[in-house]
Amino acid sequence: MSKYKCLSVCLIFSLIFSGFFAPAEAALPESQAAQRTVQDSVPLTLQDKLFFVEDIPEIVGTETAAAELYTRRLREEERSLNEIVFRDTSGVNTLYLYSFPVKYVENGEIKDKTLELETLERGGKTLYRSADNDVVTTFSDQISDGIHLQHGEISITLKPEPSVKNSALLKAETAFPAADRKSVAFLADQPVSGNVSLTYMGFSQELLIQERAGQNEFVSRIYTNGLELYQDDFGQLLLRGAGDDAAVAYVCDPVVFTADNRNNRLLTYTYETVVPNEEYILRLTLPADYLADESTVYPLSVNSGIEINTNGSIEDVTINSSAGSSGSSGSLYVGKRSSFGISRTLMKFPGLNLAPIESELLIISASVEIRDLLCESEAMTVNCHAFTGNTWSESSASWSSVSPNSYASSYTSRSVSYGSGNAAGDSQRYSFDITSIARGWKSGSYDKNKGILFKAANAVESGGTYINKTFASSNHSGYRPCLKLEYSSISPTVTFAAREITMTARNSRQLDYTVTPAGVGLISWVNSNSTALSLTQSGEVTAHLPGRYSVAIMLYYNGFYVSVDTCYITVLPQTSVPSGVYKIQNQYMGYYLTAKPNASVTLEYGLPVGRDGSQLWFVENCGNFCIIYSLGIYDRVTHGEKEMVFSTNLSGNMVQLYNETGNYKKWIITRGNLGECYISHYEVVNKGLQANGASSIPILSSVIQNTQDTEEIRWNLIPIEASSFNNYYGGSIEK
Structure with missing residues (x-):
């Protein structure tokens, strides 16, 4: 979902104060007071383990680095602002790929982003500003001054819309910065409070409703400085330059989380144009029946934001069988929904560069983690497949264009229900093992540009009951997908x-x-x-x-x-046979190797020596090997008077006669203790000559010679006097 990355302005915080005035003496809720005592420090035990603690980015954290036994940061392996790479004690590299930049460039130097706020004193007010980020958020201790966000030429200010009843400015005493300098709490009234905190591409807000306060509408005014605010077909609010198609920022879909995470709800903003491309009114309404529902357990946390759009390293989109798709939504859907039909999610990782990894075998593990937003208690299995359909993009993907039923048959799955996630620190995050898919991307058996597909089981998609799961997309202000890839740093x-x-x-x-x-x-x-x-x-x-x-x-x-x-x-062999003329007899059959005119070799009854030379063989001992010449056959057709030798082919699956210029003609002849001989090939691995049962065709088979061997592999080499074969051989071999 890189197309609409968010400029994270905490809308809700401006919205919070559109109808509330906080008394100066009001105390923080207990949960927020506790935040003020949090120490922004790393335990000494972790610092002892991590000698490079100053080089650990905040998005990974020292606890994770210690648990994973990382020994150093590999900045030279980080090929984009969206990547972090570590090496552990076993030489394994771990790459974290995020859908947004977690680093920025300042004066030519690449720095890690943090979510810390620095404090400034200006004109009697305390200002809070992004400390380490090129997306700069600034606001004061009086939230009525608004929240200002600056990134390059993009400038957006969000202010609460004061009601007629409560128009007084909030006082400085109502702002409470957390001890870790990562959020500021504001108190408008005891039943309603909230936090403003940074995100890596802007900032986020959390509206805390402690009890049924009776108010369900919150209004703010946004100043866009030349940007047009518009809404797509799925209710997503986007910001773009006048006359441009591409969004440069977007308003994140608001999500309400109940205290027990069992009745969460997605909401939608409405807006009014005051001055086109300059000023708009945003309105958020919480359904009254939802607030009054007994299953809505308080306190409620309403989260939203606005973030800068950036070219993402992770892109995702929901495709629906009975409706369109939106690549700009902050939510992803899997399952079956009324009015939408079957919903599946496509996700790919254009920022993932596998070129430096020499082989798919060096990829040790790969996983993608997604966050369940609504956390319904009803379980549903979600499968993750390698997608093999058509190439797609967030802006144009649809059910009809991507070939949605084209995906690998193998998959990994997770049962998604309330509390069944497994990621540390957040039980609603689900990690899917995509190791085999990542290896396929590297080997070429899968296409990385097509990514992965999340879908429900076939029984759900074809069933008559509507059930689905809602996950945070790469456009969400928090809870975005993340890819983790472990690969070997060496090629042993x-x-x-x-x-x-x-x-x-x-x-x-x-x-x-x-x-x-x-x-x-x-x-x-x-x-x-x-x-x-x-x-x-x-x-x-x-x-x-x-x-x-x-x-x-x-x-x-x-x-x-x-x-x-x-x-x-x-x-x-320790003992071989001397050069000479022999008849070669198999001990099992009693038959003799016989050369045939068609250059084949058979086993036949013995022939008188004086009849012809077809059963006469000249064995030439060449030292390490022997060559066996036929004394009855010449290759007169192709090689004139070339002599024919006993040979085989490369695979060793046949024996034949071939002229002496051929290959695979070398043999090892071993004389046994009882005078028997074993004939093994010198060039073809693990092959020896033997009779083939009752067949007249000798074969080569695996060499097996021990006390239990059979007569099929034993041969008698019977020497023949030179004068007895002189009539059958042309004489090129000396007598």
Whole structure:
């Protein structure tokens, strides 16, 4: 709702005194008197924990900073006036994103805003003025002088409209500044009093009605200095320059809170034009039946304000299936309402910059917090989804334009009812976990510019009962939404010192690796073949079976595996076979490897050596590996007289003959204790040659060799005298 951010003038306080005169000797109500004793200090225990206490902005507070174990403020990570970033003891960064600026620029220096009032003495009067803010509010101890707000060229003054009956000025004794210098209490009569306090974009007012006083109308006069006051279709009062469409300020929707928060009520101002673009009369009426209702528990607190409009880092709007929408309202609705139909809320975060975060895996948590305004006791579940419909804006979003039923199926939910909120200090604030959505924004699976959708359950939306919840929008003078994002300040990695190693069976060695930064995260291992290799948690590997295998190391950090590296291990046999010509027989079937004219390899009955060379193989021992040549097949078509070798493909899912220029032709042949041989691949991980049951086609499967192995993986290499195959081979291999 950035379009209409508010210029927070405490309207009600001007309104309060339109019909009351306070006697000088009147005492403060007990609740206000207590405010005067509040000490504006940080407990020593917190100061001890927070060595950077002077750099903690007021909007976050020292108690939160201590509870979250923040160690320093990261101003270099703050990319707008709406952001605050801290780092905690574990190296996690926390970003707070607000819908309004919480910092301002003065003489080229960025400063944190505070809500403190400074005191000045002028002309026999005490003036109260914003101490640390570029939105400056000024008022005196005589509220009849009015409340003045200045921001750049915007100048607004709000004054109470004196009644005929009570036209005397309020006296200085009726103003009571709080000890924390953040509010001033005014007393008009014992039944009615109030407070004026600052907001980050203006100021707010609270009208306190202690009992059924009989008055339900309050009037004030607003001087706009060239701004036009107008009202949109939903009753929101806005201020804009003459001839301009964009609002520069707005009057916040008044809300009445009962003492027990169980019968709160939204109200609407009416206004009259005295001088266009200069002077207007504002009127607030509390319904008489509401004031007399037994469920209206006193004292009542009526809150409102006027605030400067700013480009917000959070935007929100309610869309209604049977009515229009308003991006300027101070309230958001979810559920089903009479005359409006189904109500859903869209919210997005244009001020959120995820570019500095390297990966979605570094986002630890994300949550958005919204405040229930009316706090009805009847519970209703509110779901929060990633929105996947059309791109939208506050000024133009509508049910028909955004594709309202386009949202992610997964969601987080909260049951909203009186007293069921969970945020510290305010039981009516509700935090929704949007971690998976924020990660999706970073990875690209969701669109950050489309934001999130709040909706009621399908049973509520399709039911015949009207029930809804009302939340404060980013245009509310208080209780605005806030986004909290936690992300890792580091991108940990783990790497092997060597990614390719060769070792001999029955030997051990340490797999060295480096974690950067040192000492971060937890290490896990993945072994491609626990029979062939044994691996300790410290990274010592022992080779048992010849072949090619892999070991992966994974770094677990902040709930995710954030880095993986792989080491390929080639295990050589202690005893292999010498170069020579062999027939290769499977012990399980008794059949022999046979080269076929179509370059396939089968298992067949033994053929006489003198018949042809299809079952004769020349095994060339190259040291770490062997190459197996067919002595009966040439690749005459594509490579002339090139020799054909026994090989496989990259995935190791088949065996074949290919010319000697091809890849994946290297094998490890291991001689067992009983003379049997095991044939493993040298280049493809975890693959060995075996018979495939009763099939005539040999296959490659996972290497498994132990005392329980089967004859399917055992082979006999039967040497053949050189003179016996001379007729079948062209002679490029020496006899």
